[in-house]
Amino acid sequence: MSNINQSSENENFEEQQKKKNLNDNTTSIKLLPLEKSRTTDKTFKKSVKSAVPKNRQEVLKWNGWGYKDSKFVYKDGAICFTGNRYPIGELVLPYFTEWAETKLNINFSKKRNAQPLPSPDKYPKPKISDEVLEKFKQVGLSTSIEGIDRLVRAHGHTLHDIATLRESFFNRIPDIVVWPNGHDQVVQIVHIAKEHNLAIIPFGGGTSVSGAVSCPSNEERTIVSLDTSQMNSLLSLDKENLVATFEAGIIGQDLERELHEQGYTSGHEPDSYEFSSLGGWVATRASGMKKNIYGNIEDLLVHVKMVTPTGVLQKNCQVPRMSCGPDFNHIVLGSEGTLGVITEVAIKIRPLPKCKKYGSIVFPNFEAGVKCMREVARQRCQPASIRLMDNEQFQFGQTLRPVPGYFGLVLDGLKKMYITKIKGFDPKHMCVTTLLFEGDPKDVEIQEKKIYEIAAQSKGIPAGETNGERGYCLTFVIAYIRDIGLEYNVVSESFETSVPWDRTLSLCRNVKFCIAQECKKLNISHYLLSCRLTQTYDTGCCIYFYFGFNYGSLPDPIHLYEMLEEKARDEIIASGGSISHHHGVGKMRKKWYPSSVSALGVSLYSATKHSLDPDNIFSTNNLIPSRL
Incomplete structure (x- = not known):
C-alpha cells in the first residue's frame, strides 16, 4: 500500500512540474529538486568574506595581473618585487636584473609608462533602457553602469587585453554590471534578458587567457556583465560522503580557506588559484597542479546547476555515478559561458593531508627528465605534483634569488661542484623536476623512495626540498613578470597543449625550431622560449610554453606576438598536440575548434546551443561564431 501511495505522490509532483514548466520558461528541467536529496543537518548557507572585494579595483590592478601591492619594479639599479604576499616579496633580485639585460636586451633607462585610468567622461555611454534598469531594480539586484566597473569586466588576461588597457581602449565594453546574490536572482536576470533581448556575458574571476569574457565588437544589443563574485557562499558540507557544495562565484583561495577550517581540501590548485572562480573552473574544464591525487575539475565535479534561457540544467540526485545516457555535466564542462550561467557546484573533498613534503631532481638533459616522467606515469606512482622544467626555464628560475649562497639553489656552492664536476652535468643542458x-x-615515504629510484634510472640526482618548494611557489609569481616586460619593450605570454608520450619530445623541439625560424625572419634576436611538462597521464602529458621577445623598433608588437603564437599553435597541432589542455578555446583558439571536434561535433554543439539558448542570449562568441 505504501508503494502505491509513493507512486501517486511522484505522479502528482511530476504533473505539477509539467504545469509549472508551461508557465515559466526559466523553470528547471530537473525531475526532482536537489534539496530533496539532502538531509537538513548537512545543508546551510555560510557567507564567505572574499579576498577579492566586490569593487575589484580596490585590491587588484585594473591594467595588470594580481594584487596592486605586488609587482616587479626596477629601482636603484635592480629589479625587486614589492609587497609581502609572496616568498620573494621585498627582495632585490640582481641576477634577474642581469638576466633581463643580457637575455632580452632590456634597457632600464627607457620605460614605457601605462596610460592613467580614464576619467569618467571618457567611457562609452552605456546602451541600456530605463525600462530594463527598472526591471533589475524591481528584483533587488545590485547593478552599476559606472565606467570603471564596466571596464574591469570587459577583459580577461590575454596579452592583447593588458596591452589594450595600458595604451588604448576596447572597441566594446559591457553596458551594465549586475551582481546576483544567488541562484534565484540569476534566474530572474536571464528571464529579463530573454524578455528584452539582452546579451549576457558571465564573469567570474576574470583570469581568462582565451578572450572568453571580452565583448563581441559587433554585438548591438545591451551587454550585461553578470558578475558572480557575490555568489560565493558555502551551501553544504557533507562530511560522510565527502562532498561540498558552493555557489559558483567563490574564488579558489576562499574556497580552500573555508574547507581548511573544517579540516578538508578540494586539492584543486590551478596557477590562477588566487583569483579564478569555481564556476570558471567548470566552464573551462580546468586543471590544477595537484591533479595527480585529487583529479582535474571533471573528476572533482559531482553536481552542477546551470541557468539557461530555456530552463535550469541539473541532475535530479547527487550520486557517485549514473548509467542513464550521456552525462549532462559534460554539457556544462567546457561550455565557456555560451549556454548559461553556472550557479552552484558540488565537488568532492578530501581530509587535509597529514604530511606535505617538497622535493626536486636534477637531470642531465630534458630527454632524461621526460623519460623519468614517462616511467613515473607508467607505474602510476605520481606524487601530488611533478613538473619538469627545460633548461631555459631552469636557468631563468635560478635568477629569481636575492644573493649568492641562497640556501638550497641547485647551482650554488658545493651542489654546483658536485653536479657539474663530479657528475658531469652541463649547466647549459640540465633541467629540474619539482615535486610535491x-x-x-x-x-609519502614509500612514494618518495619510489620516485627517486625511478629518477636514478635516468641519471636523476635529488636536489633538495628547498628547490622543490621554491619552484612550486614561484608559479604564482611568474604571471607578474609580463607586466614589467611591457614597460620595457618586451611582449610575452604562455600557451599550453596536451600531447601523447611518443610525440612529447618532437613537439617541444618542433615548436622551438618553428619560433626560432620565425624570429630569425623578423630579425628578433632577443627572445625566450621555454617549456615545462606540468601534468602527466597514462597516455600523455601537458606541455606549457613561455614565449617573450624584445620587439625593439618593430611596429605593432601585439599583433606580431599573436602571429608568432599562431604559428606555434599550428606547429603544435601538426606535431600531434591539442588546441588546449586547460586554458580553453574562447575566441583566440576557435579557429582550430572545428578541426579538433569534427564537423559533426560542431553540429552537435550548435544543436545544444540552439536547444538551450535559441535567441543567443549568451552571446560570448566563444568556441564558434555566435548567431547575431
Whole structure:
C-alpha cells in the first residue's frame, strides 16, 4: 500500500512540474529538486568574506595581473618585487636584473609608462533602457553602469587585453554590471534578458587567457556583465560522503580557506588559484597542479546547476555515478559561458593531508627528465605534483634569488661542484623536476623512495626540498613578470597543449625550431622560449610554453606576438598536440575548434546551443561564431 501511495505522490509532483514548466520558461528541467536529496543537518548557507572585494579595483590592478601591492619594479639599479604576499616579496633580485639585460636586451633607462585610468567622461555611454534598469531594480539586484566597473569586466588576461588597457581602449565594453546574490536572482536576470533581448556575458574571476569574457565588437544589443563574485557562499558540507557544495562565484583561495577550517581540501590548485572562480573552473574544464591525487575539475565535479534561457540544467540526485545516457555535466564542462550561467557546484573533498613534503631532481638533459616522467606515469606512482622544467626555464628560475649562497639553489656552492664536476652535468643542458608529496607520512615515504629510484634510472640526482618548494611557489609569481616586460619593450605570454608520450619530445623541439625560424625572419634576436611538462597521464602529458621577445623598433608588437603564437599553435597541432589542455578555446583558439571536434561535433554543439539558448542570449562568441 505504501508503494502505491509513493507512486501517486511522484505522479502528482511530476504533473505539477509539467504545469509549472508551461508557465515559466526559466523553470528547471530537473525531475526532482536537489534539496530533496539532502538531509537538513548537512545543508546551510555560510557567507564567505572574499579576498577579492566586490569593487575589484580596490585590491587588484585594473591594467595588470594580481594584487596592486605586488609587482616587479626596477629601482636603484635592480629589479625587486614589492609587497609581502609572496616568498620573494621585498627582495632585490640582481641576477634577474642581469638576466633581463643580457637575455632580452632590456634597457632600464627607457620605460614605457601605462596610460592613467580614464576619467569618467571618457567611457562609452552605456546602451541600456530605463525600462530594463527598472526591471533589475524591481528584483533587488545590485547593478552599476559606472565606467570603471564596466571596464574591469570587459577583459580577461590575454596579452592583447593588458596591452589594450595600458595604451588604448576596447572597441566594446559591457553596458551594465549586475551582481546576483544567488541562484534565484540569476534566474530572474536571464528571464529579463530573454524578455528584452539582452546579451549576457558571465564573469567570474576574470583570469581568462582565451578572450572568453571580452565583448563581441559587433554585438548591438545591451551587454550585461553578470558578475558572480557575490555568489560565493558555502551551501553544504557533507562530511560522510565527502562532498561540498558552493555557489559558483567563490574564488579558489576562499574556497580552500573555508574547507581548511573544517579540516578538508578540494586539492584543486590551478596557477590562477588566487583569483579564478569555481564556476570558471567548470566552464573551462580546468586543471590544477595537484591533479595527480585529487583529479582535474571533471573528476572533482559531482553536481552542477546551470541557468539557461530555456530552463535550469541539473541532475535530479547527487550520486557517485549514473548509467542513464550521456552525462549532462559534460554539457556544462567546457561550455565557456555560451549556454548559461553556472550557479552552484558540488565537488568532492578530501581530509587535509597529514604530511606535505617538497622535493626536486636534477637531470642531465630534458630527454632524461621526460623519460623519468614517462616511467613515473607508467607505474602510476605520481606524487601530488611533478613538473619538469627545460633548461631555459631552469636557468631563468635560478635568477629569481636575492644573493649568492641562497640556501638550497641547485647551482650554488658545493651542489654546483658536485653536479657539474663530479657528475658531469652541463649547466647549459640540465633541467629540474619539482615535486610535491601529500598524504599519510608512511605513504609519502614509500612514494618518495619510489620516485627517486625511478629518477636514478635516468641519471636523476635529488636536489633538495628547498628547490622543490621554491619552484612550486614561484608559479604564482611568474604571471607578474609580463607586466614589467611591457614597460620595457618586451611582449610575452604562455600557451599550453596536451600531447601523447611518443610525440612529447618532437613537439617541444618542433615548436622551438618553428619560433626560432620565425624570429630569425623578423630579425628578433632577443627572445625566450621555454617549456615545462606540468601534468602527466597514462597516455600523455601537458606541455606549457613561455614565449617573450624584445620587439625593439618593430611596429605593432601585439599583433606580431599573436602571429608568432599562431604559428606555434599550428606547429603544435601538426606535431600531434591539442588546441588546449586547460586554458580553453574562447575566441583566440576557435579557429582550430572545428578541426579538433569534427564537423559533426560542431553540429552537435550548435544543436545544444540552439536547444538551450535559441535567441543567443549568451552571446560570448566563444568556441564558434555566435548567431547575431
